[in-house]
Amino acid sequence: MRRLPAVLVSALLVIGCLVLIGMQAASPLLYSPRSDPGVPDHVNPAAQDMVTGDRAAQVLPLISDLLNTPGSLVLNIKGSDFEYAARDLQEYRQISRQLDSLVINLDMTEGELNEFRKANQQNLAILTELFNGTGRWDELQTLEIRYRDSGDSQMLTSITYEGEALRRRIQDLYRDYLDQDQVMRETGEKFGLDTSSYDRSISDFREIVSRIDENQDERMVTFTPAATPGERLYQLTLTVERERVSYMDTAVIRGLLFVHEKGKPDEVDLFIDSRRVRSISTNPDGSFSYSHLVEHDHEGTHTVFAVYSGSVFSEIRTFFVEREDTYLDLEPPVPGEGRVELKGTLMAGSTPVRSAPIEILADGKRAGTTYTGEDGKFSIGLKLSSGNRKVKVIFSADTFPLAPSESAVYEVLIPTPGPGTGNEESFLASPLHAAILAASVCASCVIAFFYLHRRRPGPKAPAPVFHLPGEPVPDPNEAMQEVLAEGATPAGGDLARPGDERPPGVDAPGDLPSLFSALRLAVSRHLAFLHPLSLTPRELCRISRDLAVQEAVCRFTNGYEQARYSGAKVPEDELDVIAIAASSAMNSLEGADH
């Protein structure tokens, strides 16, 4: 009963610990920097990953290179050094790609740097086309000399027409190049970079345009249509009904062939921008028409001419494609578990834009692409990670005569997918987790089995109970109860079996453990010592120091220790002496007790 408070306190402490552990069981991590990301004034540095590399040191040299390379490229084009120009163009393309990657990696897909990137992309496309166009122009110059020498007027006409288309296109390219000038120059100046090379590229470009203009003017002046005197100037005439068109407008081209056989249809080849677009059958009266749908034509001037039988050329006509603004409407996104549904429409004025690529941006990063249908509508379901996401869609209008546009930004809360249904796997969905769980259950079962079937030691034998002569022999069960109540193992070693009635000492001098047990009990009883079984031989000797039998007790314990623990065999006569000492001590104690 004295132990009850201690047991209660211990139990309360154990329960308290279990409750504390239980409170953390759902989230066993007590502390992690990630769980303490920061306060309003500062973020926890330990919760952040470190960023490698000096980013400004990567960006600024790239911008500098992108401002310098066009200067060298246009200079080489102007000097007709196409080998070096090709090398410059390749280098320019590589640097541009590096900037594109960097802007995406730095998550700067908006803002000034992205504006610079877009302008540079335009410049790259313009200069690539300039490189190809001027290369073709130089070929035309060579061909012109050859055909002029051979007097091939038909081929000269063809060259002149193609030259005219090239001139118009290069003029358009120059105009587009000037459109990028402000962004390129301002970015360079803002970052403290030298823009003189870029400025020089503009003047060189202008010189290329002027030179091509002069050459083509000369060619046109000397150009004489293949017509005999007395006949009309052109045997094939051409008109364009609308000279200014925009997206999804139709440029109607009509013509009349005078040199065909009456009543018999014939074939006329129609060229737009020096590319043959269609062979058209003429009507019996020689007339023909073609409706050109403006859909993927670039903004600017386009040349049109027709050729009959490879030798009869029409005059050159042009039409101008105007750029039209677009409107990209995004309906409020519908979030689902780990995904979002997006719907919207792309319109150019009142005209839907069909088959147009629509890019979806989530938090500024490209999350997917879809295409509009015939009605300009689009819809897409996207997987997104859970949390608040800013979503918008953009139309970049690369191959359309349309202005780019983007939708409004919507903030969408993407719910976390349920266990086992979304991106995050449930605990048992992972084979590794399931295997670990199964292995631990099996191991627990095996350990439990062996624990339950372990070899259990038999019941502890009670210590022999010394009873003085004349006393009734105690019940063996009582002796057992006493030993169990003490809850200790005899320090002296072996115990006599309960019910062993052999008198101690003299009757069995070789059974020293029994003698020791009997003497220990006798001394303890005499001294009212409560825990006799805890006494060692030396302690027995020590506690007997105030007794008259101390000498006999100590003689016995000394002999007992020597016989028991020295390992040497003790002679019989010494055993007798020891046994006599024990007997004498017990007899004396018996007398004293009575």
Added chain:
Amino acid sequence: MPIISRPAWIAAFLVLFGLIAMLSHFSGTTLDYSRYNPEWNGTSRFFEMIGEQDAVTITRFEDLPSHGDALLLMPAPEDEYREDEIAHLVEFLEGGNILVLVSDREDENQITSALGSDIRIQHANLTSIDRYFDHPSSVIAFPAGDDPISAGIPHIVLNRPSYLLGGVPVFESSLLSWVDADGDSRLGSEETLQRYTVIARDSVGEGTLYVIADPSIFINGMLVAGPGDGNARLADNIITARPFLIVDQGHSRTAYAPEMIRVVNLFKESTITKMALITVIFLAASLLVIPWRRKS
């Protein structure tokens, strides 16, 4: 001699351990900027450095010296300043001393304007591509010119800083920095890239005023941040700039601590109280040991 059982030893050890843990707990806090906070958001390391310089802490500006070899550090101020206090600061600066004001709050513009400086703190969400941690506001700043406190420091790392207008720039963010007005951590179409001053200086009389637009650079988590320990070197340059270092603890968030911590730290920091505590411990131990010896 009585035998002391093993459970008793374990109990004694646990009690001792508990006492040490309790004292350790009560001697620290988690208050932001507190000098008694040993966690990442405290300034205990910074104040250890200050302590090594035999700095004097003051709570009233009347105690400021007038001679010109002192530096007054005002880390993370919070309260408003009275006119007489500012007059003392003006007098201190005009005496040729240095005042270092470390704050990201526009409230402290009251001090700078009263001191006659044109430095103004602009509380904004300064963000940069040049960052040390993968967080937009972990802005790296670079020396903007020669100055004693930027000597030998390639760059420092800031943590949610404001920026400064006016004065002479001492540290600036890189060109790829912007004020993230819409809070999306990304450069938006309305946000412009430019360099922002984060540490500036200005002359006031014979003295010099430095304003640092981010007190977070001196918290424990940031003091060793960045390659080359730029923040620690900046702290060292500041506290060793003049032979006499004074730290304001009358208006600073670094002085914040619950009363219990003040008492515990009073014991920790005062030699007299330490001696008294040791005496009490020995006395208590002897009171326990003597009867035990008698009994045995």
